Amino acid sequence: MTISRRDVLLGAAATAALMPLAARAQTSEVVIGLTYPMSGANAQIGVDAQRAYETAADIINKNYDFDLPLAKGEGLPGLGGAKIRLVYADHQGDPQKGRAEAERLITQEKVCAIIGTYQSAVAVTVSQTCERYQIPFISADNSSPSLHRRGLKYYFRPSPHDEMFSAAMFDFLDALKKKGNKVETLALFHEDTIFGTDSANTQLKLAADRGYKVVADIKYRNNSPSLSAEVQQLKAANADVLMPSSYTTDGILLVKTMAELGYKPKAILAQAAGFSEKALYDAVGDKLEGVITRGSFSLDLAAKRPMVGKINDMFKEKSGKDLNDNTSREFMALIVMADAINRAKSTDGEKIRDALAATDTPGEQTIMPWKRVKFDDMGQNNDADPVLLQYVGGKFVTVSPAQAAVAEAIWPMK
């Protein structure tokens, strides 16, 4: 085909005619990219995340009477009532696919911000890509402490990282010890990607600082077909506290294998992940009475803050599940991001970044047990207080810290 002058003119005219439409579209809609594992071993995480983000977008885009940024009124008032539109990308838990998908979201889908990614290993590449394109990135549910220490300007994490989580876990152990419980030896059991390794490194350091003896430090390959050799070593060590950092699949296999090899740990204190997931308790909940996991969310908060219960109901209607450690953090991440875009009054990456950096939201205006949302110069919110939850009678009960606890911890577990 040859392009005549007439074609060019026609094309130009058409483009001109469409221009105002395009400009209008830009202000009536704010596009935010979400990248999650939607296929592969952790696909369910992505599906649940999608429901959490839909719930948050619903609250932002429609009028709700919640004391939450952007809940009242429709859309973003700072951008003339523009609505949030979410675009999802599947990174399959693979850091390289994460990089490619982030690039596609930015260049093809024209998103003005990205939120993700569940696996910390993927957050590394996604956040680097965002930095290069000057697009703000919120780590909704990545807990690896090394993430915010890379000097990235466009990286933000409203929720706690594993050092904060682990510190809370050791504070709890210290308190138990003071009450006269025998808590001296620990066994670490962690998977071999950045999440498990960072978590174990932090725990090793804390254990050394606070005088606990680590009698086993077992790093295993994730999605292993069998964990019997690993469990056997845990059994031989028979520590006072077993501390797993595992995703759902390995968590289920760990608990099943422990039962098969006749190992009943005295207590389990888990670094969430798989141990926050309903699927794990559906599978092996009967063997986990009294397990304690760290978390960033507690449904017990609904008693003090009724909106938490209402938002949980909205989420449950979509997903059939209660909000958990992951989905609550995902929900908050979108609220924090949308609030910053609203204050920036722009979809420009740098302006949103500056607005994010200036965020100061009191804890009462979140669904979390946090003091507030305020980022330090590395993009980490240090006022996000973690909680510890104990699985008792098929439900999670907050047992620590003291100001959030609703019950005494049962120790050792049954």
Added chain:
Amino acid sequence: MLTVETIVQSLASGLLMGLLYGLIAVGLALIFGLMDVTNFAHGEFLMIAMYLSFFLFAFFAIDPLLSAPLVAAALFVFGAVVYLLLVRFAMRAKANAGMVQIFTTFGLAIVMRGLAQYFFTPDYRSIPQSWLGGKTVSIGGIFLPEPQLVGALVSIAAFAGLYLFIHRTDFGRALEATREDPGAVALVGIDKNRVFAFGWGLGAALVGLAGAIMAVFFYIYPDVGASFALIAYVTVALGGFGSVFGAFAGGIIVGLVEAVTALVLPPSLKSVGIYAVYLLVVFIRPRGLFGSM
């Protein structure tokens, strides 16, 4: 912490797991031996079998042990259908036949995984209560989980049955003959397609049996086949492509090597042992331990 007890326990766990690896892998070896086609959807066959056990349990409360023959039968039909509807046509390719077969079964794997994710959701399922689930036999401090113990017995029985079938029945001999020379068997009136369809059915039924037993003690989700398929490929390559006995021996070797490696190296490196042994075999005896090519 290397005590006699931990060593014996490791070897016992490794042996039980190895027999199961053998049962998973034998279908792959059988199909390859019969017609030189590698089924890249083998792990997905396993996944379907596990889901089948799960649904039979969830909807009809049939214990996985009881439903195992049903699952194997269903997989037999499925395997034969896959041959008749897909592989048969892939084998007709005039150019690059090997590639076409790889892409066909690989494509099938992706489709099956996608459909499973769509229809069954990617959520992790498991069978919480069953006759064997969570039960364990303890002999002098050595724990033998009942599901794996029964799995190992089923595996030995299946291999014995397979041996008798191939060597003692007419159809088994036809299977062997077709494998030796498909052209010649056509001359004596054996329908090649029927034999191949039967071979696929049998291979799928065996992995179906493995899946039914694994459903008792493993979690179930659309990608569950991937890590087992990888082990199955190594098992078959180690034992010798096409050799049914090789798959049996290969499975046991893989299981034991994995368990022993975990004793001396950090557990995250336990597959290193398997691949090291595999490399060694490839260097010394490229057709595998019991391969006859």
